[in-house]
Amino acid sequence: MNDLHGKTALITGGSKGIGYGIAECMLKEGMNVAITSRRQETADDAAHKLSSIGTGKLISLGADVRDFEAQQKAVAQTLEAFGSLDVLIANAGLGHFAPITSLTPEQWHETIDTNLTGVFYSIKAALDELIRSKGYFISIASLAGTNFFAAGAAYNASKFGLVGFTQAVMLDLREAGVKCSTIMPGSVATHFNNHEPNPADAWKIQPEDLGQMVVDLLKMNPRTLPSKIEVRPSQTK
Numbered sequence: 248m249n250d251l252h253g254k255t256a257l258i259t260g261g262s263k264g265i266g267y268g269i270a271e272c273m274l275k276e277g278m279n280v281a282i283t284s285r286r287q288e289t290a291d292d293a294a295h296k297l298s299s300i301g302t303g304k305l306i307s308l309g310a311d312v313r314d315f316e317a318q319q320k321a322v323a324q325t326l327e328a329f330g331s332l333d334v335l336i337a338n339a340g341l342g343h344f345a346p347i348t349s350l351t352p353e354q355w356h357e358t359i360d361t362n363l364t365g366v367f368y369s370i371k372a373a374l375d376e377l378i379r380s381k382g383y384f385i386s387i388a389s390l391a392g393t394n395f396f397a398a399g400a401a402y403n404a405s406k407f408g409l410v411g412f413t414q415a416v417m418l419d420l421r422e423a424g425v426k427c428s429t430i431m432p433g434s435v436a437t438h439f440n441n442h443e444p445n446p447a448d449a450w451k452i453q454p455e456d457l458g459q460m461v462v463d464l465l466k467m468n469p470r471t472l473p474s475k476i477e478v479r480p481s482q483t484k
């Protein structure tokens with residue numbers, strides 16, 4: 248995909264944070280982009296903010312990744328709008344952080360259902376189109392998918408699982424010409440876990456840095472596949 252102009256991407260969780268930053272960079276490349284959120288209104292608000300960026304077209308969809316039918320509908324709406332699907336970014340995610348003594352079944356299920364099962368639903372819904380287009384599947388995992396920490400049981404389980412899932416899917420799909428990568432960021436300046444991005448976040452990775460990384464991956468020579476990418480802030484504060 249040397250020239251990304253006119254290529255189509257579906258980004259789960261593109262209403263803010265990393266997904267939004269990836270959408271910005273793709274639109275600047277002239278790509279057509281579908282972003283999702285749990286709520287249609289939130290997706291529409293983000294699309295309004297993105298509307299002046301780049302030359303690509305944009306649609307906004309309410310589609311909860313925990314709902315398989317909603318993912319199928321999001322893919323159908325993307326195809327209806329743009330005619331193809333070249334790239335799936337499985338980005339939607341959240342974190343509940345609590346020690347096992349206080350971690351609740353509701354927190355466990357919301358984390359696993361969103362961060363792990365939600366990615367399975369997203370790629371299952373998009374699979375036929377990605378095989379047809381010989382496209383690219385990128386999951387946004389985390390350094391928490393290789394480094395465990397106290398109070399991280401649910402989040403670590405979801406992200407360790409996601410790293411393994413994406414690597415196995417990579418082996419399943421590479422002979423079909425579909426590339427799969429997982430990006431494992433450290434601290435990124437986003438709204439994650441109810442954080443409000445602020446000037447003190449300047450040392451962190453910024454969402455657009457990951458957007459640029461995604462664009463670089465898409466443009467990489469077809470013969471080469473960085474399948475698992477750890478990325479961290481170069482400074483610690």
Ligand SMILES: NC(=O)c1ccc[n+]([C@@H]2O[C@H](COP(=O)([O-])OP(=O)(O)OC[C@H]3O[C@@H](n4cnc5c(N)ncnc54)[C@H](OP(=O)(O)O)[C@@H]3O)[C@@H](O)[C@H]2O)c1
Binds near residue numbers: 264
């Ligand atoms: N920030 C970090 O330091 C960091 C580090 C490593 C990895 N990550 C990962 O990066 C990904 C994006 O997180 P972020 O940091 O950008 O956080 P964020 O600013 O809170 O954005 C999260 C995005 O996910 C969406 N989302 C959450 N649950 C969803 C669901 N069930 N269905 C559809 N969309 C859903 C949100 O949309 P709505 O709220 O509008 O529904 C929002 O667009 C996550 O997978 C996270 O684990 C983040």
